Amino acid sequence: MRLLRPSWSGLVRGRHHQHHRRFLQTTTSRGSNGEREEQQHSKWSSPGSRSEQLLYAAFWAGGLTLGYHWLTDRNNRVLLEGQKVPSEEELEATARRWHVTIRKELPNYRAEQVEQHNCAEKRIWVTYGLGVYDVTDFADNHPGGDKILMAAGSAIDPFWAIYQQHNTLEVLELLEGFRIGNLEGQVVTNADEELGSPWSQEPQRHALLKPASKRPFNAEPPIGLLADQFYTPNDLFYVRNHLPVPVIDPEDYELEIEGGAKEKTLTLEGIKALPKHSVTAAIMCGGNRRSEMTKVKAVKGLSWGAGAVGNAKWSGARLCDVLREQGVQPDESKHVIFEGADLDPTSHPYGASIPLAKALDPRGDVILAYEMNDEPLSRDHGFPIRVIVPGTVGARNVKWLTRIVVADKESDSHWQQNDYKGFSPSTDWDTVDFSKSDAIQAMPVTSAICTPQPGARVKVDDDEGHITVRGYAWSGGGRKIVRVDLTNDEGVSWHVAELEQEEIPDGRHYGWSLWTARLPVTEAQRKAGDVEIWAKAVDSAYNVQPEKFEHIWNLRGVLANAYHKVKVKIV
Structure with missing residues (x-):
């Protein structure tokens, strides 16, 4: 790296x-x-x-x-x-x-x-x-x-x-x-401490996380911090919860596995006794950058900025090893269902699934993770065990994992069947049919400008008149970022960023790429004062971000990967 x-x-x-x-x-x-x-x-x-x-x-x-x-x-x-x-x-x-x-x-x-x-x-x-x-x-x-x-x-x-x-x-x-x-001081009544409240034992969070919702807690770090480190600090990693955070005693933890020749239950110590495997993987919420898509037309969902993503080193037991020990055989038609300990008011758990082919592939690097950046998982990030499905939308990386099932069909959970799916810009809530759309698995190529931020007053940083721009880029499915292009003259000229990324020779680039670019500022742009910077990434399959949100708008506001555009003032 x-x-x-x-x-x-x-x-x-x-x-x-x-x-x-x-x-x-x-x-x-x-x-x-x-x-x-x-x-x-x-x-x-x-x-x-x-x-x-x-x-x-x-x-x-x-x-x-x-x-x-x-x-x-x-x-x-x-x-x-x-x-x-x-x-x-x-x-x-x-x-x-x-x-x-x-x-x-x-x-x-x-x-x-x-x-x-x-x-x-x-x-x-x-x-x-x-x-x-x-x-x-x-x-x-x-x-x-x-x-x-x-x-x-x-x-x-x-x-x-x-x-x-x-x-x-x-x-x-x-x-x-x-x-x-x-x-002015404010007297706040803490309803979370009320007896019997499902929110009474929520964990403490870092003060820099900006909540998109408080119940359940969903928050992202300031975008200006994201490109500062290749591995996102654990306490500043975005938090995506769908339900109250469960309280799990590691001594009592059990993971049920159904499929293959027999059923099996693993304890936390049993999982840790298996060969340890590590993978660098970015996790991105399917609604990342939804707030930009909303500017085209209203959508339903949390108003995420570009910070619902983070990059970490995850460590744990490989799922392929666990399933093979169970006698699970390859079958392109089957799926692996994951269920968490977080329950809705009807006691149904959060659930999601992935194709069995991904789970059994040693190069798929799916792991039962118990460490994040060499530290035990925090409660917000799935303590004591979560599944990490590299290259796949965050919704499939189920936290507080309690059950794994090899099945003939996908999970029947709401989040697999009636959410996290993409649709045509012409589909509205009167015509949508969730059964006609595939659940999101691998995410599309995307990038975002972290600094400067929208509205910032930027000074040229050398005699030749350049400004420095930094950001992140990522593509799902293990595809490597091969280029990030930037323009500050609406595409008349483009400039290629320098990349910081893992050097993995075998085509499994699950981590993000950070990039830095120096853009020239003309005298005319200095006099005009305002400059809009555009960023687009290209992955190893030569997929490239679309230019406009109008062309990819969808009623759930997912897969929001159009050019990232930031307007700044040159001073």
């Missing part, structure tokens, strides 16, 4: 004190009473001359010192002559408390008000602890680029938990200078 970039921990380059620019500006916002009001935001410029630097240093230290005494002793707001100046450690400890302190001279805002300010046109607001901050005029100079937009209209707390370089005295002081108000 060719690794083109450093790991996640080294993503943000440069220190936040570089290139910061502040100036006095009046902005318009809404007060706690909902009326528009004018507010002054104190902003500072980098000092130039030596005298300016000394004045700046004195002002900065004095301001921090006063802030220290304001928080530690509300009755002593002014330093007395001869009083000890607090140490750097004391000042930093104080700065770390600013965001959890109510500032009574500022208005209060509700979370819903903050959410409305999620782009430059509406002003970019973020929250940190109890503070509300307008960072619009800082966004262009953010050393981490347009990643700041991932928190627009929401909290930066989870991002700063990852990017620890923010937690310095200077950055904390800088942020507090953008503060415009306090986040």
Whole structure:
């Protein structure tokens, strides 16, 4: 595997004190009473001359010192002559408390008000602890680029938990200078804790996951993070649940297997005792990028962005070994049904099936997985056992696996028979017949631009006038990505991205490919300001993404693999 970039921990380059620019500006916002009001935001410029630097240093230290005494002793707001100046450690400890302190001279805002300010046109607001901050005029100079937009209209707390370089005295002081108000506290009744609720034992999730629904929990990571690592971190891997997450005691776990000469029950330890096999495989929800298809015409389903996909190393026992030990013989007409421990209100489990030919093929790499990126599966990802069917739509990768059946026909579950199927753009809910369409198995070729993000203000990054674009590409069925093409002039000229992918010689490329491209920006595009970037991937069978969603629209919003298009501003 060719690794083109450093790991996640080294993503943000440069220190936040570089290139910061502040100036006095009046902005318009809404007060706690909902009326528009004018507010002054104190902003500072980098000092130039030596005298300016000394004045700046004195002002900065004095301001921090006063802030220290304001928080530690509300009755002593002014330093007395001869009083000890607090140490750097004391000042930093104080700065770390600013965001959890109510500032009574500022208005209060509700979370819903903050959410409305999620782009430059509406002003970019973020929250940190109890503070509300307008960072619009800082966004262009953010050393981490347009990643700041991932928190627009929401909290930066989870991002700063990852990017620890923010937690310095200077950055904390800088942020507090953008503060415009306090986040109103809300009393939340946790219905999940009600006795008997099926949602009472849901697992904890990473704060960066953006829910498409909360019950059942379905969420994707910010798209801007996806192309940062070849293996998606487990806690940032998208979550697709159809029902409440079951609670399974590994000591009591059993997997029933029906088919072949005999029936068999395997324990968790019995599965782990089998030869261990690992495979790198991307898992993608059939509804990934549905939100783009919805813009053509409404569809039914969760409004996924391009983040309902992740790439991981999965480890466990090969299903082909288990089935052969059962005496299961090849038969092109048969299927393997999987059932999970997650139950609907009628006690029916989530179920799906795949062709027996895929299950028995050693090159199909279907495994009973108990590890994800060398760690035990988490509850959201199928603990203790899930089936991994590489190259196949996520819906067939059944979690919390409790039963495997070799059968003469497909699973009769709703999700196999009446969902995850594609239709003609002309088919509507009055004419649809799910029995006339095949269940999705291998997914089509697709790609997505991860950075820059839509609406981002992008600076050319060299004298020749290029911008850098990154993303992912993947094709089902083990087909390798051979090329990713990009254009920023609506197809007049195309540019080929550099790929980061596993080098597997035998045609089983189940993992995704990450890519990086440098696109030239013309003088005319600079003057126009707006540029739309298109991306399309080509796989080893020379399948290519279709150009428009209008041509592949379907009433369930699945298989949404048209060109990925992102419009940005060149600054």
